[in-house]
Amino acid sequence: MPGRLGEQKLSQSALLGLFALGMFFFGFMVYPVLRVVVGAVRPEGKFTLAFFAVVFHNPLLRESINNSFRLSITTTLITLAVSLPLAYVLTRVRFAGKRWLSSLVLVPIVMPPFVGAIGMRQLLARFGSVNLLLMHCGVIDRPITWLTSGFAGVVVLQVLHLYPIMYLNLSSALANIDPSLEEAAHNLGAGGWRRFRSVTLPLMMPGLFAGSSIVFIWAFTDLGTPLIFGYQKLVPIQIFNKISEGSVDPTGYALVVLVLMLTLATFLVSKRVFSTGRYEMMPRGHGSKEERRAGALGTVIAHVCIGLLVVVALLPHISVVLRSVADRWFMTVLPEKLTGEYFAKLATHPLTASSIGNSLFYASASSLLDIALGIAIAYFLVRKSIRGRSLLDAMAMLPLALPGLVLAFGYVVAFPRRSLLDPFVNPVPLLIIAYAVRRLPFIVRAAYAGFQQVSPAFEEASFNLGAGWMQTMRRITAPLISANLIAGGLMCFAFAMLEVSASLVLALKHRFFPITKSIYFLFNRIGDGPSMASALGVIGMVLLAASILVSARLMGKRMGALFRM
Amino acid sequence: MRVALENVTKKYGDVVAVEGASFEIEDGELFFLLGPSGCGKTTLLRLIAGFISPDGGRIVFGERFMNDVPPNRRNTGMVFQNYALWPHMTVRRNVEYGLRVRKVAAAERARKLGRALSQVRDALRMRKVPAEQRRRKLGEVLSLVRYALRAREISSQERRRKVNEVLSLVRMGGFGERYPNELSGGQQQRVALARVLVVGPDVLLLDEPLSNLDARLRIEMRDEIKRIHKETGITFLYVTHDQKEALSMADRIALMNDGKIEQIGTPREIYSLPKSRFAATFLGRMNPIPGRVVSVMPEREVVVRTAVGEIRAVKPVAEFSPGEDVECLIRPEAMRIVAEQSALAGEANLLKGTVVEHAYLGEIDEFLIELVDGSRIRVYVAPSAAQWVERAKDVGVAFDAKDVLLSKPSNGT
Numbered sequence: 019m020p021g022r023l024g025e026q027k028l029s030q031s032a033l034l035g036l037f038a039l040g041m042f043f044f045g046f047m048v049y050p051v052l053r054v055v056v057g058a059v060r061p062e063g064k065f066t067l068a069f070f071a072v073v074f075h076n077p078l079l080r081e082s083i084n085n086s087f088r089l090s091i092t093t094t095l096i097t098l099a100v101s102l103p104l105a106y107v108l109t110r111v112r113f114a115g116k117r118w119l120s121s122l123v124l125v126p127i128v129m130p131p132f133v134g135a136i137g138m139r140q141l142l143a144r145f146g147s148v149n150l151l152l153m154h155c156g157v158i159d160r161p162i163t164w165l166t167s168g169f170a171g172v173v174v175l176q177v178l179h180l181y182p183i184m185y186l187n188l189s190s191a192l193a194n195i196d197p198s199l200e201e202a203a204h205n206l207g208a209g210g211w212r213r214f215r216s217v218t219l220p221l222m223m224p225g226l227f228a229g230s231s232i233v234f235i236w237a238f239t240d241l242g243t244p245l246i247f248g249y250q251k252l253v254p255i256q257i258f259n260k261i262s263e264g265s266v267d268p269t270g271y272a273l274v275v276l277v278l279m280l281t282l283a284t285f286l287v288s289k290r291v292f293s294t295g296r297y298e299m300m301p302r303g304h305g306s307k308e309e310r311r312a313g314a315l316g317t318v319i320a321h322v323c324i325g326l327l328v329v330v331a332l333l334p335h336i337s338v339v340l341r342s343v344a345d346r347w348f349m350t351v352l353p354e355k356l357t358g359e360y361f362a363k364l365a366t367h368p369l370t371a372s373s374i375g376n377s378l379f380y381a382s383a384s385s386l387l388d389i390a391l392g393i394a395i396a397y398f399l400v401r402k403s404i405r406g407r408s409l410l411d412a413m414a415m416l417p418l419a420l421p422g423l424v425l426a427f428g429y430v431v432a433f434p435r436r437s438l439l440d441p442f443v444n445p446v447p448l449l450i451i452a453y454a455v456r457r458l459p460f461i462v463r464a465a466y467a468g469f470q471q472v473s474p475a476f477e478e479a480s481f482n483l484g485a486g487w488m489q490t491m492r493r494i495t496a497p498l499i500s501a502n503l504i505a506g507g508l509m510c511f512a513f514a515m516l517e518v519s520a521s522l523v524l525a526l527k528h529r530f531f532p533i534t535k536s537i538y539f540l541f542n543r544i545g546d547g548p549s550m551a552s553a554l555g556v557i558g559m560v561l562l563a564a565s566i567l568v569s570a571r572l573m574g575k576r577m578g579a580l581f582r583m
Numbered sequence: 584m585r586v587a588l589e590n591v592t593k594k595y596g597d598v599v600a601v602e603g604a605s606f607e608i609e610d611g612e613l614f615f616l617l618g619p620s621g622c623g624k625t626t627l628l629r630l631i632a633g634f635i636s637p638d639g640g641r642i643v644f645g646e647r648f649m650n651d652v653p654p655n656r657r658n659t660g661m662v663f664q665n666y667a668l669w670p671h672m673t674v675r676r677n678v679e680y681g682l683r684v685r686k687v688a689a690a691e692r693a694r695k696l697g698r699a700l701s702q703v704r705d706a707l708r709m710r711k712v713p714a715e716q717r718r719r720k721l722g723e724v725l726s727l728v729r730y731a732l733r734a735r736e737i738s739s740q741e742r743r744r745k746v747n748e749v750l751s752l753v754r755m756g757g758f759g760e761r762y763p764n765e766l767s768g769g770q771q772q773r774v775a776l777a778r779v780l781v782v783g784p785d786v787l788l789l790d791e792p793l794s795n796l797d798a799r800l801r802i803e804m805r806d807e808i809k810r811i812h813k814e815t816g817i818t819f820l821y822v823t824h825d826q827k828e829a830l831s832m833a834d835r836i837a838l839m840n841d842g843k844i845e846q847i848g849t850p851r852e853i854y855s856l857p858k859s860r861f862a863a864t865f866l867g868r869m870n871p872i873p874g875r876v877v878s879v880m881p882e883r884e885v886v887v888r889t890a891v892g893e894i895r896a897v898k899p900v901a902e903f904s905p906g907e908d909v910e911c912l913i914r915p916e917a918m919r920i921v922a923e924q925s926a927l928a929g930e931a932n933l934l935k936g937t938v939v940e941h942a943y944l945g946e947i948d949e950f951l952i953e954l955v956d957g958s959r960i961r962v963y964v965a966p967s968a969a970q971w972v973e974r975a976k977d978v979g980v981a982f983d984a985k986d987v988l989l990s991k992p993s994n995g996t
Contacts, residue, residue: 475667478634481654482661483681483782493680497671 050428191225422519464506660779
């Protein structure tokens, strides 16, 4: 007999479902992480911190750690510097075309930095488009070496990809500030800048911190971008190399544990700041209104600056598109002749054809898995009052604190050779699960929001009129949350299409390569490799953009909520 | 359908939501559960609907023991506080939902019935079953048949007819193709009613159905609900905190407080013969005057000495003995303002006071009178007398002994 709504008792099937969820969480989230930690501190059965010492004494690794910190901090600060004025202008100032600009500004989120890195190398090479253009215009005589180590390139790409996320966090923080708080300061005599510094900025802190944490961790654990730039002396690359070497020595484990500790620390601190409650508990006045309107000059400046920002952000990807259709492109700003041969080759080349098919399959499977998990978890969180509720919630959100690299590493070491899930033999199940786990928080949030919109009274009314469980689910609940689920599922699909970290680590055999791994592989090949890689990248971007567009239409204005902490 | 609750209890951890609730609702009654927020009335309603199950006691519909029956098998119709009309369905789809669902359920039941019947037949054939058992078995089968027949397959034509019928009953004919978000609150309310009426429930459960409507609409809908109740003859169980609603609509009221049923009776009984201080003060208004019992007469007349004079009371709420502290409770409408020096012919009680405040309430005037000890009481005065009271200063407040309720002194509630 099905358990009744709101009752404390759980039916048998519900208990079974909870148990299955628990097994999933343990097997694919907790256990791999534990395995990594154990491998770092107890590789031979004895507890030791020796390998951490090794890490810090090894000059290469020490330098890598330094660089990674430098990289993430730089990226975070620059992203902040870009996003803060952006958020302020787009939230608080009224001017023509603002709505359109607000959407435009988010476009770079969907442009995968991994693919963009390819284009960027082309652009900023010694005889790349940028230098050539500048020399052509007479601005410089000799080509500038833009990329000495790749550090700058990585930073720029990361900033351009991450600023929309920071912007979303900041603008929502800004929009949620009770305007009467600023009005009170105004009333007491504080001018614009004073108000901003003493009232607005402090109130934005939680959102600012949340956005910064996301950006910092992302930048620190980014594997794809530095790989393309060949910038080896970073923690993620070192970890990646240790795996590629076949066996994994404990130093690798130690490195991963360090990354994990960093992520968890950031995550916990930001949660603490977020839920101090001091800011949330304040009663809200009426909705945020725009403070001022910009004159014609201001509007033009806004459009130009933001437009420029978006163009620069898209430049690497435009370059990739050009590369994919360029027949000859050497020493000229733009390609001389265009050709479709690389796209044609995609279909016939065994690696690319199979990787497109692979990615489609992995992405679809992981989205379906995510939808199933999302419905189940959200249902338990919303409708049933069970004792382990906060634990379930924590587990569902845990992947936010698990960088893809850490998860992938965990899978490699957790599932032994010659077992069913051995990634060296067949990485497909692990790939699908990795994608699903990484996107789990987002789909759970989408499903949760959907369920919240469906008041329990809707389901109770259905029961009351004689309908059973399945009928109620089918006729009432599912239709009402379907928009959210499909939108969430599509986001999972889009992400899985161009996921980098887990794909690079786990797909170790050519025939299982997803698109991203093929791109990486082709890019390093001489000859038409880079062009093929670009063509493949374009295909990936098209699929990504299509899924996001459809998803955005379904979710409407609530898209932003999916990207925040 | 008769509904009986016997000693029903429901706890949430340490919190007792409902304790020892017992009452009987007659078939076709318009029965009210009245009480302040948090008194447990909605919990009781949901227990009867089957969304939650009791920790103790029995719930019986007619002769059938309902404790273990799931909500979708109880044949109750619930009207929710915020209507719960499904936003993705038109009015017609909303209303015919119950009919559609039962079609599916009926098919399932027919199958179960067939299985059960053949089981019974085999069992009775296989061994010599004593007459007593045989009779019992057949009785069970018969009730199953009765139940299954009631929820028989409904053709789409018949469904359409029923829906139209019930929509015109609630005066929403012609609104079939609209969506709930295109309707006003009152219209949604009616559709919610139609939705449950169409399946012919045994009991209609209404959870504060009018609380989301504005004052005027509320009064209109009160009459509508009464009319629908009369025309359908279904047993109604109505939950509210609004005493005007309860008093004006109910056949009988169960007054609830803090999880317990305080008193059950007709509106008039509860209002004029309250059996507890809570009952006395929850309905209408009361003027409390504390005092001490002086004497208790054999005809149950009690004399109380108070700071403002001696008061004679005829209806004690509980038993009192001389020397006890009591509270005299008198309703504002039971008091009359008279000239200070008027004779006490027949009036058992007269207090002296001065007029301090006046509020014009439209249908009545409310005066605040300050008594000799500084305390203030409220008196309602008819418009015709209001004018001279306004201009008066020192007045007398008169009331009959039979209008005085005595109760134990409150502890500050």
